[in-house]
Amino acid sequence: MVTQLTKNAIDSLINSTNPDEQYVIQVLKAPQSVAENLFKICISDGFCKFKKGYFVSDAATKCQDLKDLCIIKCKKYIDDSNHDKERIIISNYELIYSNIQEQIGKPIEYKQYKSSGFSNPEGSTVIPSQYLSRNAQILQQNQVSQPKQMVTPPVSNINKPTPAVNNTFAQKPAVTNQNIQRVNQNPQQMNKTAPVKQNNNNNNNNNGNNKNNSSLQISTDGDEQNLEYIRNLQPNGQPQTIKVRITKKGDLKSFKEKQGKLFSIDVIDKFGDECSISFFNEIAEQYDGLFKVGQVIVLKQFSVKVNNNHQYNKGDHTVTVNKESKILICQEDPSIPMIKLNRQFIQDMQNKQKGDLIDLIVVVKADTEVKTMILKKDNQQQSKRDIISFDESLIETEITLWGETAKDYDAKQGDIIVFKDAKIGEFKDKKQINIGYGTQIFMNPDEQLFPQIHDVKKWYLSLNSDQLSTIQKAQGNDTGPREVTSFESSLNILKEEIKNLQTDPEMKIWKEIRGQIMYIKDTPLYYNACFSCKKKIARNNEVWTCINCNKDFNEPDSRYILSLNISDSTDTIWVSAFDEVGQKILGVKGDVFRYADEDTEHGTETKKKLLMAAQNKEYRFLLLTKQERDQNGNARDKTVIHAIKDFQPAYEAKKIINSLEKFMVIEENNP
Incomplete structure (x- = not known):
């Protein structure tokens, strides 16, 4: 004991x-x-x-x-x-x-x-x-060297009525991406064919009440002869057998208009060919939860059809499991690859059509943070994270994550992310990268899983400031305004580049600056806005009226329009900041200053204390500078704080170390 x-x-x-x-x-x-x-x-x-x-x-x-x-x-x-x-x-x-x-x-x-x-x-x-004394010791479950297992649905459960499932295709917005499979593990872990934890709660294989556990039986059928390869599958109705590795498993879904269920898995064989295997209705319900990402299986007696939907299914053919199908869970087979990556570059998305899939390896340009958005469709809150990234094509793009996925991926500058099966989208005639239903995301994956990672790391560490300054934002199919981007910079460099706006007024300049707030103008600090459209509203007796929405409110939404002076070790500059950044700087909502303005006795002192407390604090600012024109047509340069982060000494130390590593690489490559 x-x-x-x-x-x-x-x-x-x-x-x-x-x-x-x-x-x-x-x-x-x-x-x-x-x-x-x-x-x-x-x-x-x-x-x-x-x-x-x-x-x-x-x-x-x-x-x-x-x-x-x-x-x-x-x-x-x-x-x-x-x-x-x-x-x-x-x-x-x-x-x-x-x-x-x-x-x-x-x-x-x-x-x-x-x-x-x-x-x-x-x-x-x-x-x-x-x-x-409570005798709580539990016998070890021996899971080593198990013989092959045959997955067969229990006959007694085949005719059971299908329970209701809340997450239907129609009900689930595409932006939530609950089906994205997060993979952040070593290849050794995948070799052990451990199961993927699914997004729904019905797939918990460790629950003793799970109906699927009774479906696992020891199989005496070890026949793996007459194996066919995915590339040779034929939709001729003849019995065929394939041996494959599971690379992705989808959640069990219900159709809203028709009574039915579906889930699918993507698989790969020893030649690197891929296909999708689908499970429908009672077959889907009985097999759901039995498969693990990385697992090797042998599938017998299935249906084959020509793949007419490459956005959702892999390969030239799709496989459907039926009641006669047999599935053997096999021992690890190192001859079958873990995953297949058809890597392309950001610039290649211009040659693709809307809905096409693309595999990317990108470097994160700047630290990211989660924001909360209000969806216009249903006024529901949704988490959002924008990842600005680039690759060897020296083109950058913004990839947006939504929902729980946005919360999970705390991407930092210099992180390497692999997007498998990202989807090409279009917005205002410009190509963009979307995270689709089947997209897989690998954060800083092991080089053994993706050997290309080694070359990407080496390339990134070898970049100098001149090369970084040449990174261009993907412009889609048009010849829109040029955008100059860089990593950490300084205000004196920014001011020099602002002079170029005189000859190229459509240019946008992005800079990340480490600096501090010197002064905040105390008027105007905010404007009173409509809660719906965010436009300025006026007071009408006891209510606030939005002419645009034709709505009345008891109180307005006071939103920041700050003007402040920031500095670094090289220069100072006046910048603007709006509501989200303003709340970060001042620590309170704009309503607090409105209340202070209404308080004739203590309001002035309250405003003074809040503004003084926000000054002389150090941050990292992501600045956007562009040229604007006023109502009279006069041009002026405007710099706005696009995002702000607290100063973190540990992070700054890491940046210094990274700079030293880059310097050492440059020295090694240029003796």
Whole structure:
């Protein structure tokens, strides 16, 4: 019986000092899903605790039922000691006690424990005896070297009535992209064919009540002879057999107009050919939740049709599973690739048609942040993240993520993102990159999964400031205004480039500046706007009236129109800022200043304090400068704060390190 935690287990796991040891540790917080087949955990050995623990592979498939404070035995973990960041990656574990209701010992943070010479007087590894007596130890589930399994739907469930599903094709807006599969893992993890955590809650394979678990049976049929390749499939009705790897699985969907259900998987064979396999109606319901991304399967006795919809289905043919089909879950086959990337460049989207798919590897130009939008269609709030990125074509484009996907991808400057099956869209006759129903996103993927990543990293690190300044924004099919973009710059350089607006008035200049706010004009600070159209409204007796919308409001929406002076180490400049940026700078909504203006006794002092508190603060500003004309036709240069970020010393230090790395690469390439 296990009676105590393993002392110094955290340090041993981080440094991989004893790969064969099975460490007993406490999970302080239940695992949280952060990506497909990736769960974050906070663990303790009684003396120290560590927040950067992760469950992958087999551990990720069964960890969703773990509770706070449970005790596990780490049976397998990945040697990550050569990584420049401290983290613990556990690939398999055994649950020892699930009924623990207190923290073992008084663990301190690992860094503090390490700096104190691995000393913690209040630490302890002893598990209280009252928990031992409850006989909570659970037998390990042996999942190693399983024979092939045949996936066959239970006959008794075939005729069951189809339950209602809320997320129909018609009800689900395209912008939500709940079907995007997040992949942020190493190829070794994919080799273990761990299941993807689906967006809906019906696919939890670890739930003991899951109806699909009874569908997995041990198969004595190991016949893999007469295999056909995807490229040779024929829609002739003859029995065919393929061996493939699952690269993507969609969610189970319901049709609104017709009674029916559908989900599909994308697969790849040893030659890198791809196709989509579809499951309909009761077949879809019974097979849903049984497949895992990265899994190798053999499929027999299926229907083949010519693919007439390349936007949603892969390859020249589509495969449909029927009641006679047999699916064998196989052992890992390294001859079948993990994923296929038909990489193209941003400039190539100009040669594509609307709806075409494209695979991209891009570098993030600047840090991104999540914004909240109000959709005109239904006035619902929606999260949005705009990722400005570029590639070796020295063309940049803006890719927008929506919904939960926007929240998940905290893209930073210099991050490398792979978009597989992004969709070509058009807006105002300009080509753009959209995230479609089947788009997959890989954030900073391993080079073993995408070998092209190595060359992209090397190219990016070798760029100098002159090359960065030549990056052009994708303009679509027209010859619209030129946009000059760069990474971190300075105000004196910006002012020099503003002079070019005299000869090229259509040009737009983007600059990221590290500077501070010197002064904010106290009038005008805001305007009173309509909540619907955001246009200026006027007071009519006791109500506020919007002529444009023909609506009355008890109060207006006071939105910022700030004019402020910012500076860096080289110069100063007057800039404008609007509502979202204004709220970030002043820390309050514009309504607060309206209330202050109405307060004749204390309002002036309130405004003064708020404005003074916002001055002399340092930020990173993303500035847009362009030429505008007033009502009389007179031209003037206007600089607007497009986005703003707090000054972060750790991030600034990282930028310095990155600059040094780039310098070293340049020195190596130019001895």
